[in-house]
Amino acid sequence: MPDYRLSDEQEEFRRTVEDFARAVVAPTAFEYDERREFPYDVVKQMGEMGLFGLPFPEEYGGMGGDYFALCLAIEELARADSSVAITLEAAVSLGAMPVHRFGTEAQKRQWLPSLCAGAALGAFGLTEPGGGSDAGATRTTARLEDGEWVLNGTKAFITNAGTDLTRLITVAAVTGELAGGRKEISSILVPVPRQGFSASKKYSKVGWHASDTRELSFADCRVPAENLLGGRGRGYANFLSTLDEGRIAFAALGVGLAQGCLDESVRYAGQREAFGRTIGSYQAIQFKIADMETRTHLARLAYYDAAARMLAGKPFKKEAAIAKLFSSDAAVTNAREATQIFGGYGFMNEFPVARHWRDAKVLEIGEGTSEVQRMLIARELGVG
Numbered sequence: 001m002p003d004y005r006l007s008d009e010q011e012e013f014r015r016t017v018e019d020f021a022r023a024v025v026a027p028t029a030f031e032y033d034e035r036r037e038f039p040y041d042v043v044k045q046m047g048e049m050g051l052f053g054l055p056f057p058e059e060y061g062g063m064g065g066d067y068f069a070l071c072l073a074i075e076e077l078a079r080a081d082s083s084v085a086i087t088l089e090a091a092v093s094l095g096a097m098p099v100h101r102f103g104t105e106a107q108k109r110q111w112l113p114s115l116c117a118g119a120a121l122g123a124f125g126l127t128e129p130g131g132g133s134d135a136g137a138t139r140t141t142a143r144l145e146d147g148e149w150v151l152n153g154t155k156a157f158i159t160n161a162g163t164d165l166t167r168l169i170t171v172a173a174v175t176g177e178l179a180g181g182r183k184e185i186s187s188i189l190v191p192v193p194r195q196g197f198s199a200s201k202k203y204s205k206v207g208w209h210a211s212d213t214r215e216l217s218f219a220d221c222r223v224p225a226e227n228l229l230g231g232r233g234r235g236y237a238n239f240l241s242t243l244d245e246g247r248i249a250f251a252a253l254g255v256g257l258a259q260g261c262l263d264e265s266v267r268y269a270g271q272r273e274a275f276g277r278t279i280g281s282y283q284a285i286q287f288k289i290a291d292m293e294t295r296t297h298l299a300r301l302a303y304y305d306a307a308a309r310m311l312a313g314k315p316f317k318k319e320a321a322i323a324k325l326f327s328s329d330a331a332v333t334n335a336r337e338a339t340q341i342f343g344g345y346g347f348m349n350e351f352p353v354a355r356h357w358r359d360a361k362v363l364e365i366g367e368g369t370s371e372v373q374r375m376l377i378a379r380e381l382g383v384g
């Protein structure tokens, strides 16, 4: 029988992150969001707790935990603030994980200790201004010249790309042409700051205000030949597998946001009065809350299942896509319902549900849109 209850150790860890999120993340979330400021102080404390090293071996400075522990942490952080949660998600599952999965021993020794400590942040440069869903259409190039890769091109919407802590960008680039005219795509590690590399100013976004998102440019940016990650021509396969895993963590983020909306709604429904009774005494509100709990519960089971399959070494591509698709939908719907329950206060930024509402939409876009998840699920079923 499948059993998705947390072990005592997992529950203790989840509670530790929940306490941190309540004590440190939640009280500052409004200020950072309002000022659109990267939460260096919070990130520093997360580094000290070991959150950036959760799924990595101790020999590289990690905590020796697993990917599920990372998901639990992301869920608890997102319950309080999605900007902080995506900062961790992108840094670990997109920034450091490719080095761990595909790096040489020397690359792991060079990068993982500082990434695990949260002293350095890594970013994942795949999307380009011309398109993100069709990742094979990458235009950024890297050509080998005198023992160096010379990169040219632009990447769009890259998370953690321009903070004071950003030290590494893993760039997907065309490194040649294969038989039949197909592009040979490889991943190149670009240490930053660096000549020929520039990050734009932060985008003005709808949500995730305290998360750092920028456009990146490479103009004859040179890195040593040994900065190739995971073999020449392996870039496409490697970033697809990075994204498969990442979707589970991203689903956890959606569950956290959905749960945060539920927490706020239950509390408010028991306090706010209208027509002489608490609004929670009305069935219309009760049903909204019951549906929010149902969505959150199912989305959580979906990501637990995908993570369990992944950790057991079983195929998990379809389950990760299902979890990501369902969880982002649950988050968006819960955020809309929570703002409705809060009435006018739900439209005021100092109320967390307003922030959750602005932060939710991107969950249907980032790390593969909902349409892309449906394409993946159908393809796994042999359709299309």
Ligand SMILES: Cc1cc2nc3c(=O)[nH]c(=O)nc-3n(C[C@H](O)[C@H](O)[C@H](O)COP(=O)(O)OP(=O)(O)OC[C@H]3O[C@@H](n4cnc5c(N)ncnc54)[C@H](O)[C@@H]3O)c2cc1C
Pocket: 090, 094, 123, 124, 125, 126, 127, 128, 129, 130, 131, 132, 133, 134, 156, 157, 158, 159, 160, 205, 208, 213, 362, 365, 366, 367, 368, 369, 370, 371, 372
């Ligand atoms: C805040 C934020 C942070 C991000 N962080 C990162 C990051 O760290 N690294 C990174 O590489 N990327 C990042 N992204 C980019 C993100 O992954 C892309 O935005 C996403 O993959 C979609 O690509 P696109 O925006 O180019 O949309 P497009 O690919 O242009 O798609 C536009 C629309 O067309 C739909 N569509 C496309 N193809 C099909 C099809 N075949 N069938 C049906 N519908 C289709 C899409 O679903 C979408 O609705 C981030 C984005 C945001 C907004």
